[in-house]
Amino acid sequence: MADYINELLEGRIDFEGQKLVEKLMYYVLIASTIAAFITGLALQSLSLTFGTMGLSVAVLAVAIIPPWPAYRSHPIKWLPASPQPGKK
């Protein structure tokens, strides 16, 4: 039971998933910063700037923090166990 809870809290994802999450985080954060600035400047409202920023950060957090199945669809394929361990 304790192992199961630990596993759940750790939220491990595979290597392909990590690559995807990193790209997603990088592009979405920078794009939303620029979009927030332009929106606020165009409509002359600072609250709109920070609203846009906050909303996109919330959406991004939901998208990348939990270990969604999409990030775990490429599990590592280990070689089959050697039939005689310890012997070459």
Added chain:
Amino acid sequence: MHSIFSRLNNGSSLLSSCLMGLLLAVTLSTFVFTAEPQGNLTIGSIRVLEGRNPRRYNQKQEVGVVRFNVTADLTPLFHWNTKQIFLYLQAEYNTTEGVQNDVVIWDRIVRRKEDASINVVAKDKYHLRDVSRTFRGVPHAQYALKYNIMPYVGVLTYGEVARTSEAVVFPKLGEL
């Protein structure tokens, strides 16, 4: 990026850099919005009366009472990064020792664009007093209406709306 904690850690680290960049961009954008607000300042009358020193009760002190008329349109100063505007009327004079004194005699905080059209006929809010307790050595003073823009993000900017076209003479004690 393998666990929830490392994703949170990396994400918040990049987020703080992005927020810093955003705040810097907002600060820099403020310098683009330059406006010259129009205004007019006339001094109606000035009297010098004898009052008491607020700190030493038995000491006499000269107090200038200034009546003035201020019209100003501060609407162009309101842009996306303006939180409020501090508008103040300042008396500027040189004493006989050559010391320049700036004394704020009236102010107003303008918080909304709707309140930015100023039309005030009033008396000084803060008494005009000198450190030497007298205006005897001061022939005249200039009056200037100045503003200070307080932004949400960035630096304070100062400016001047209006100024009396010629120096206003200080009357003798008790004279109008």
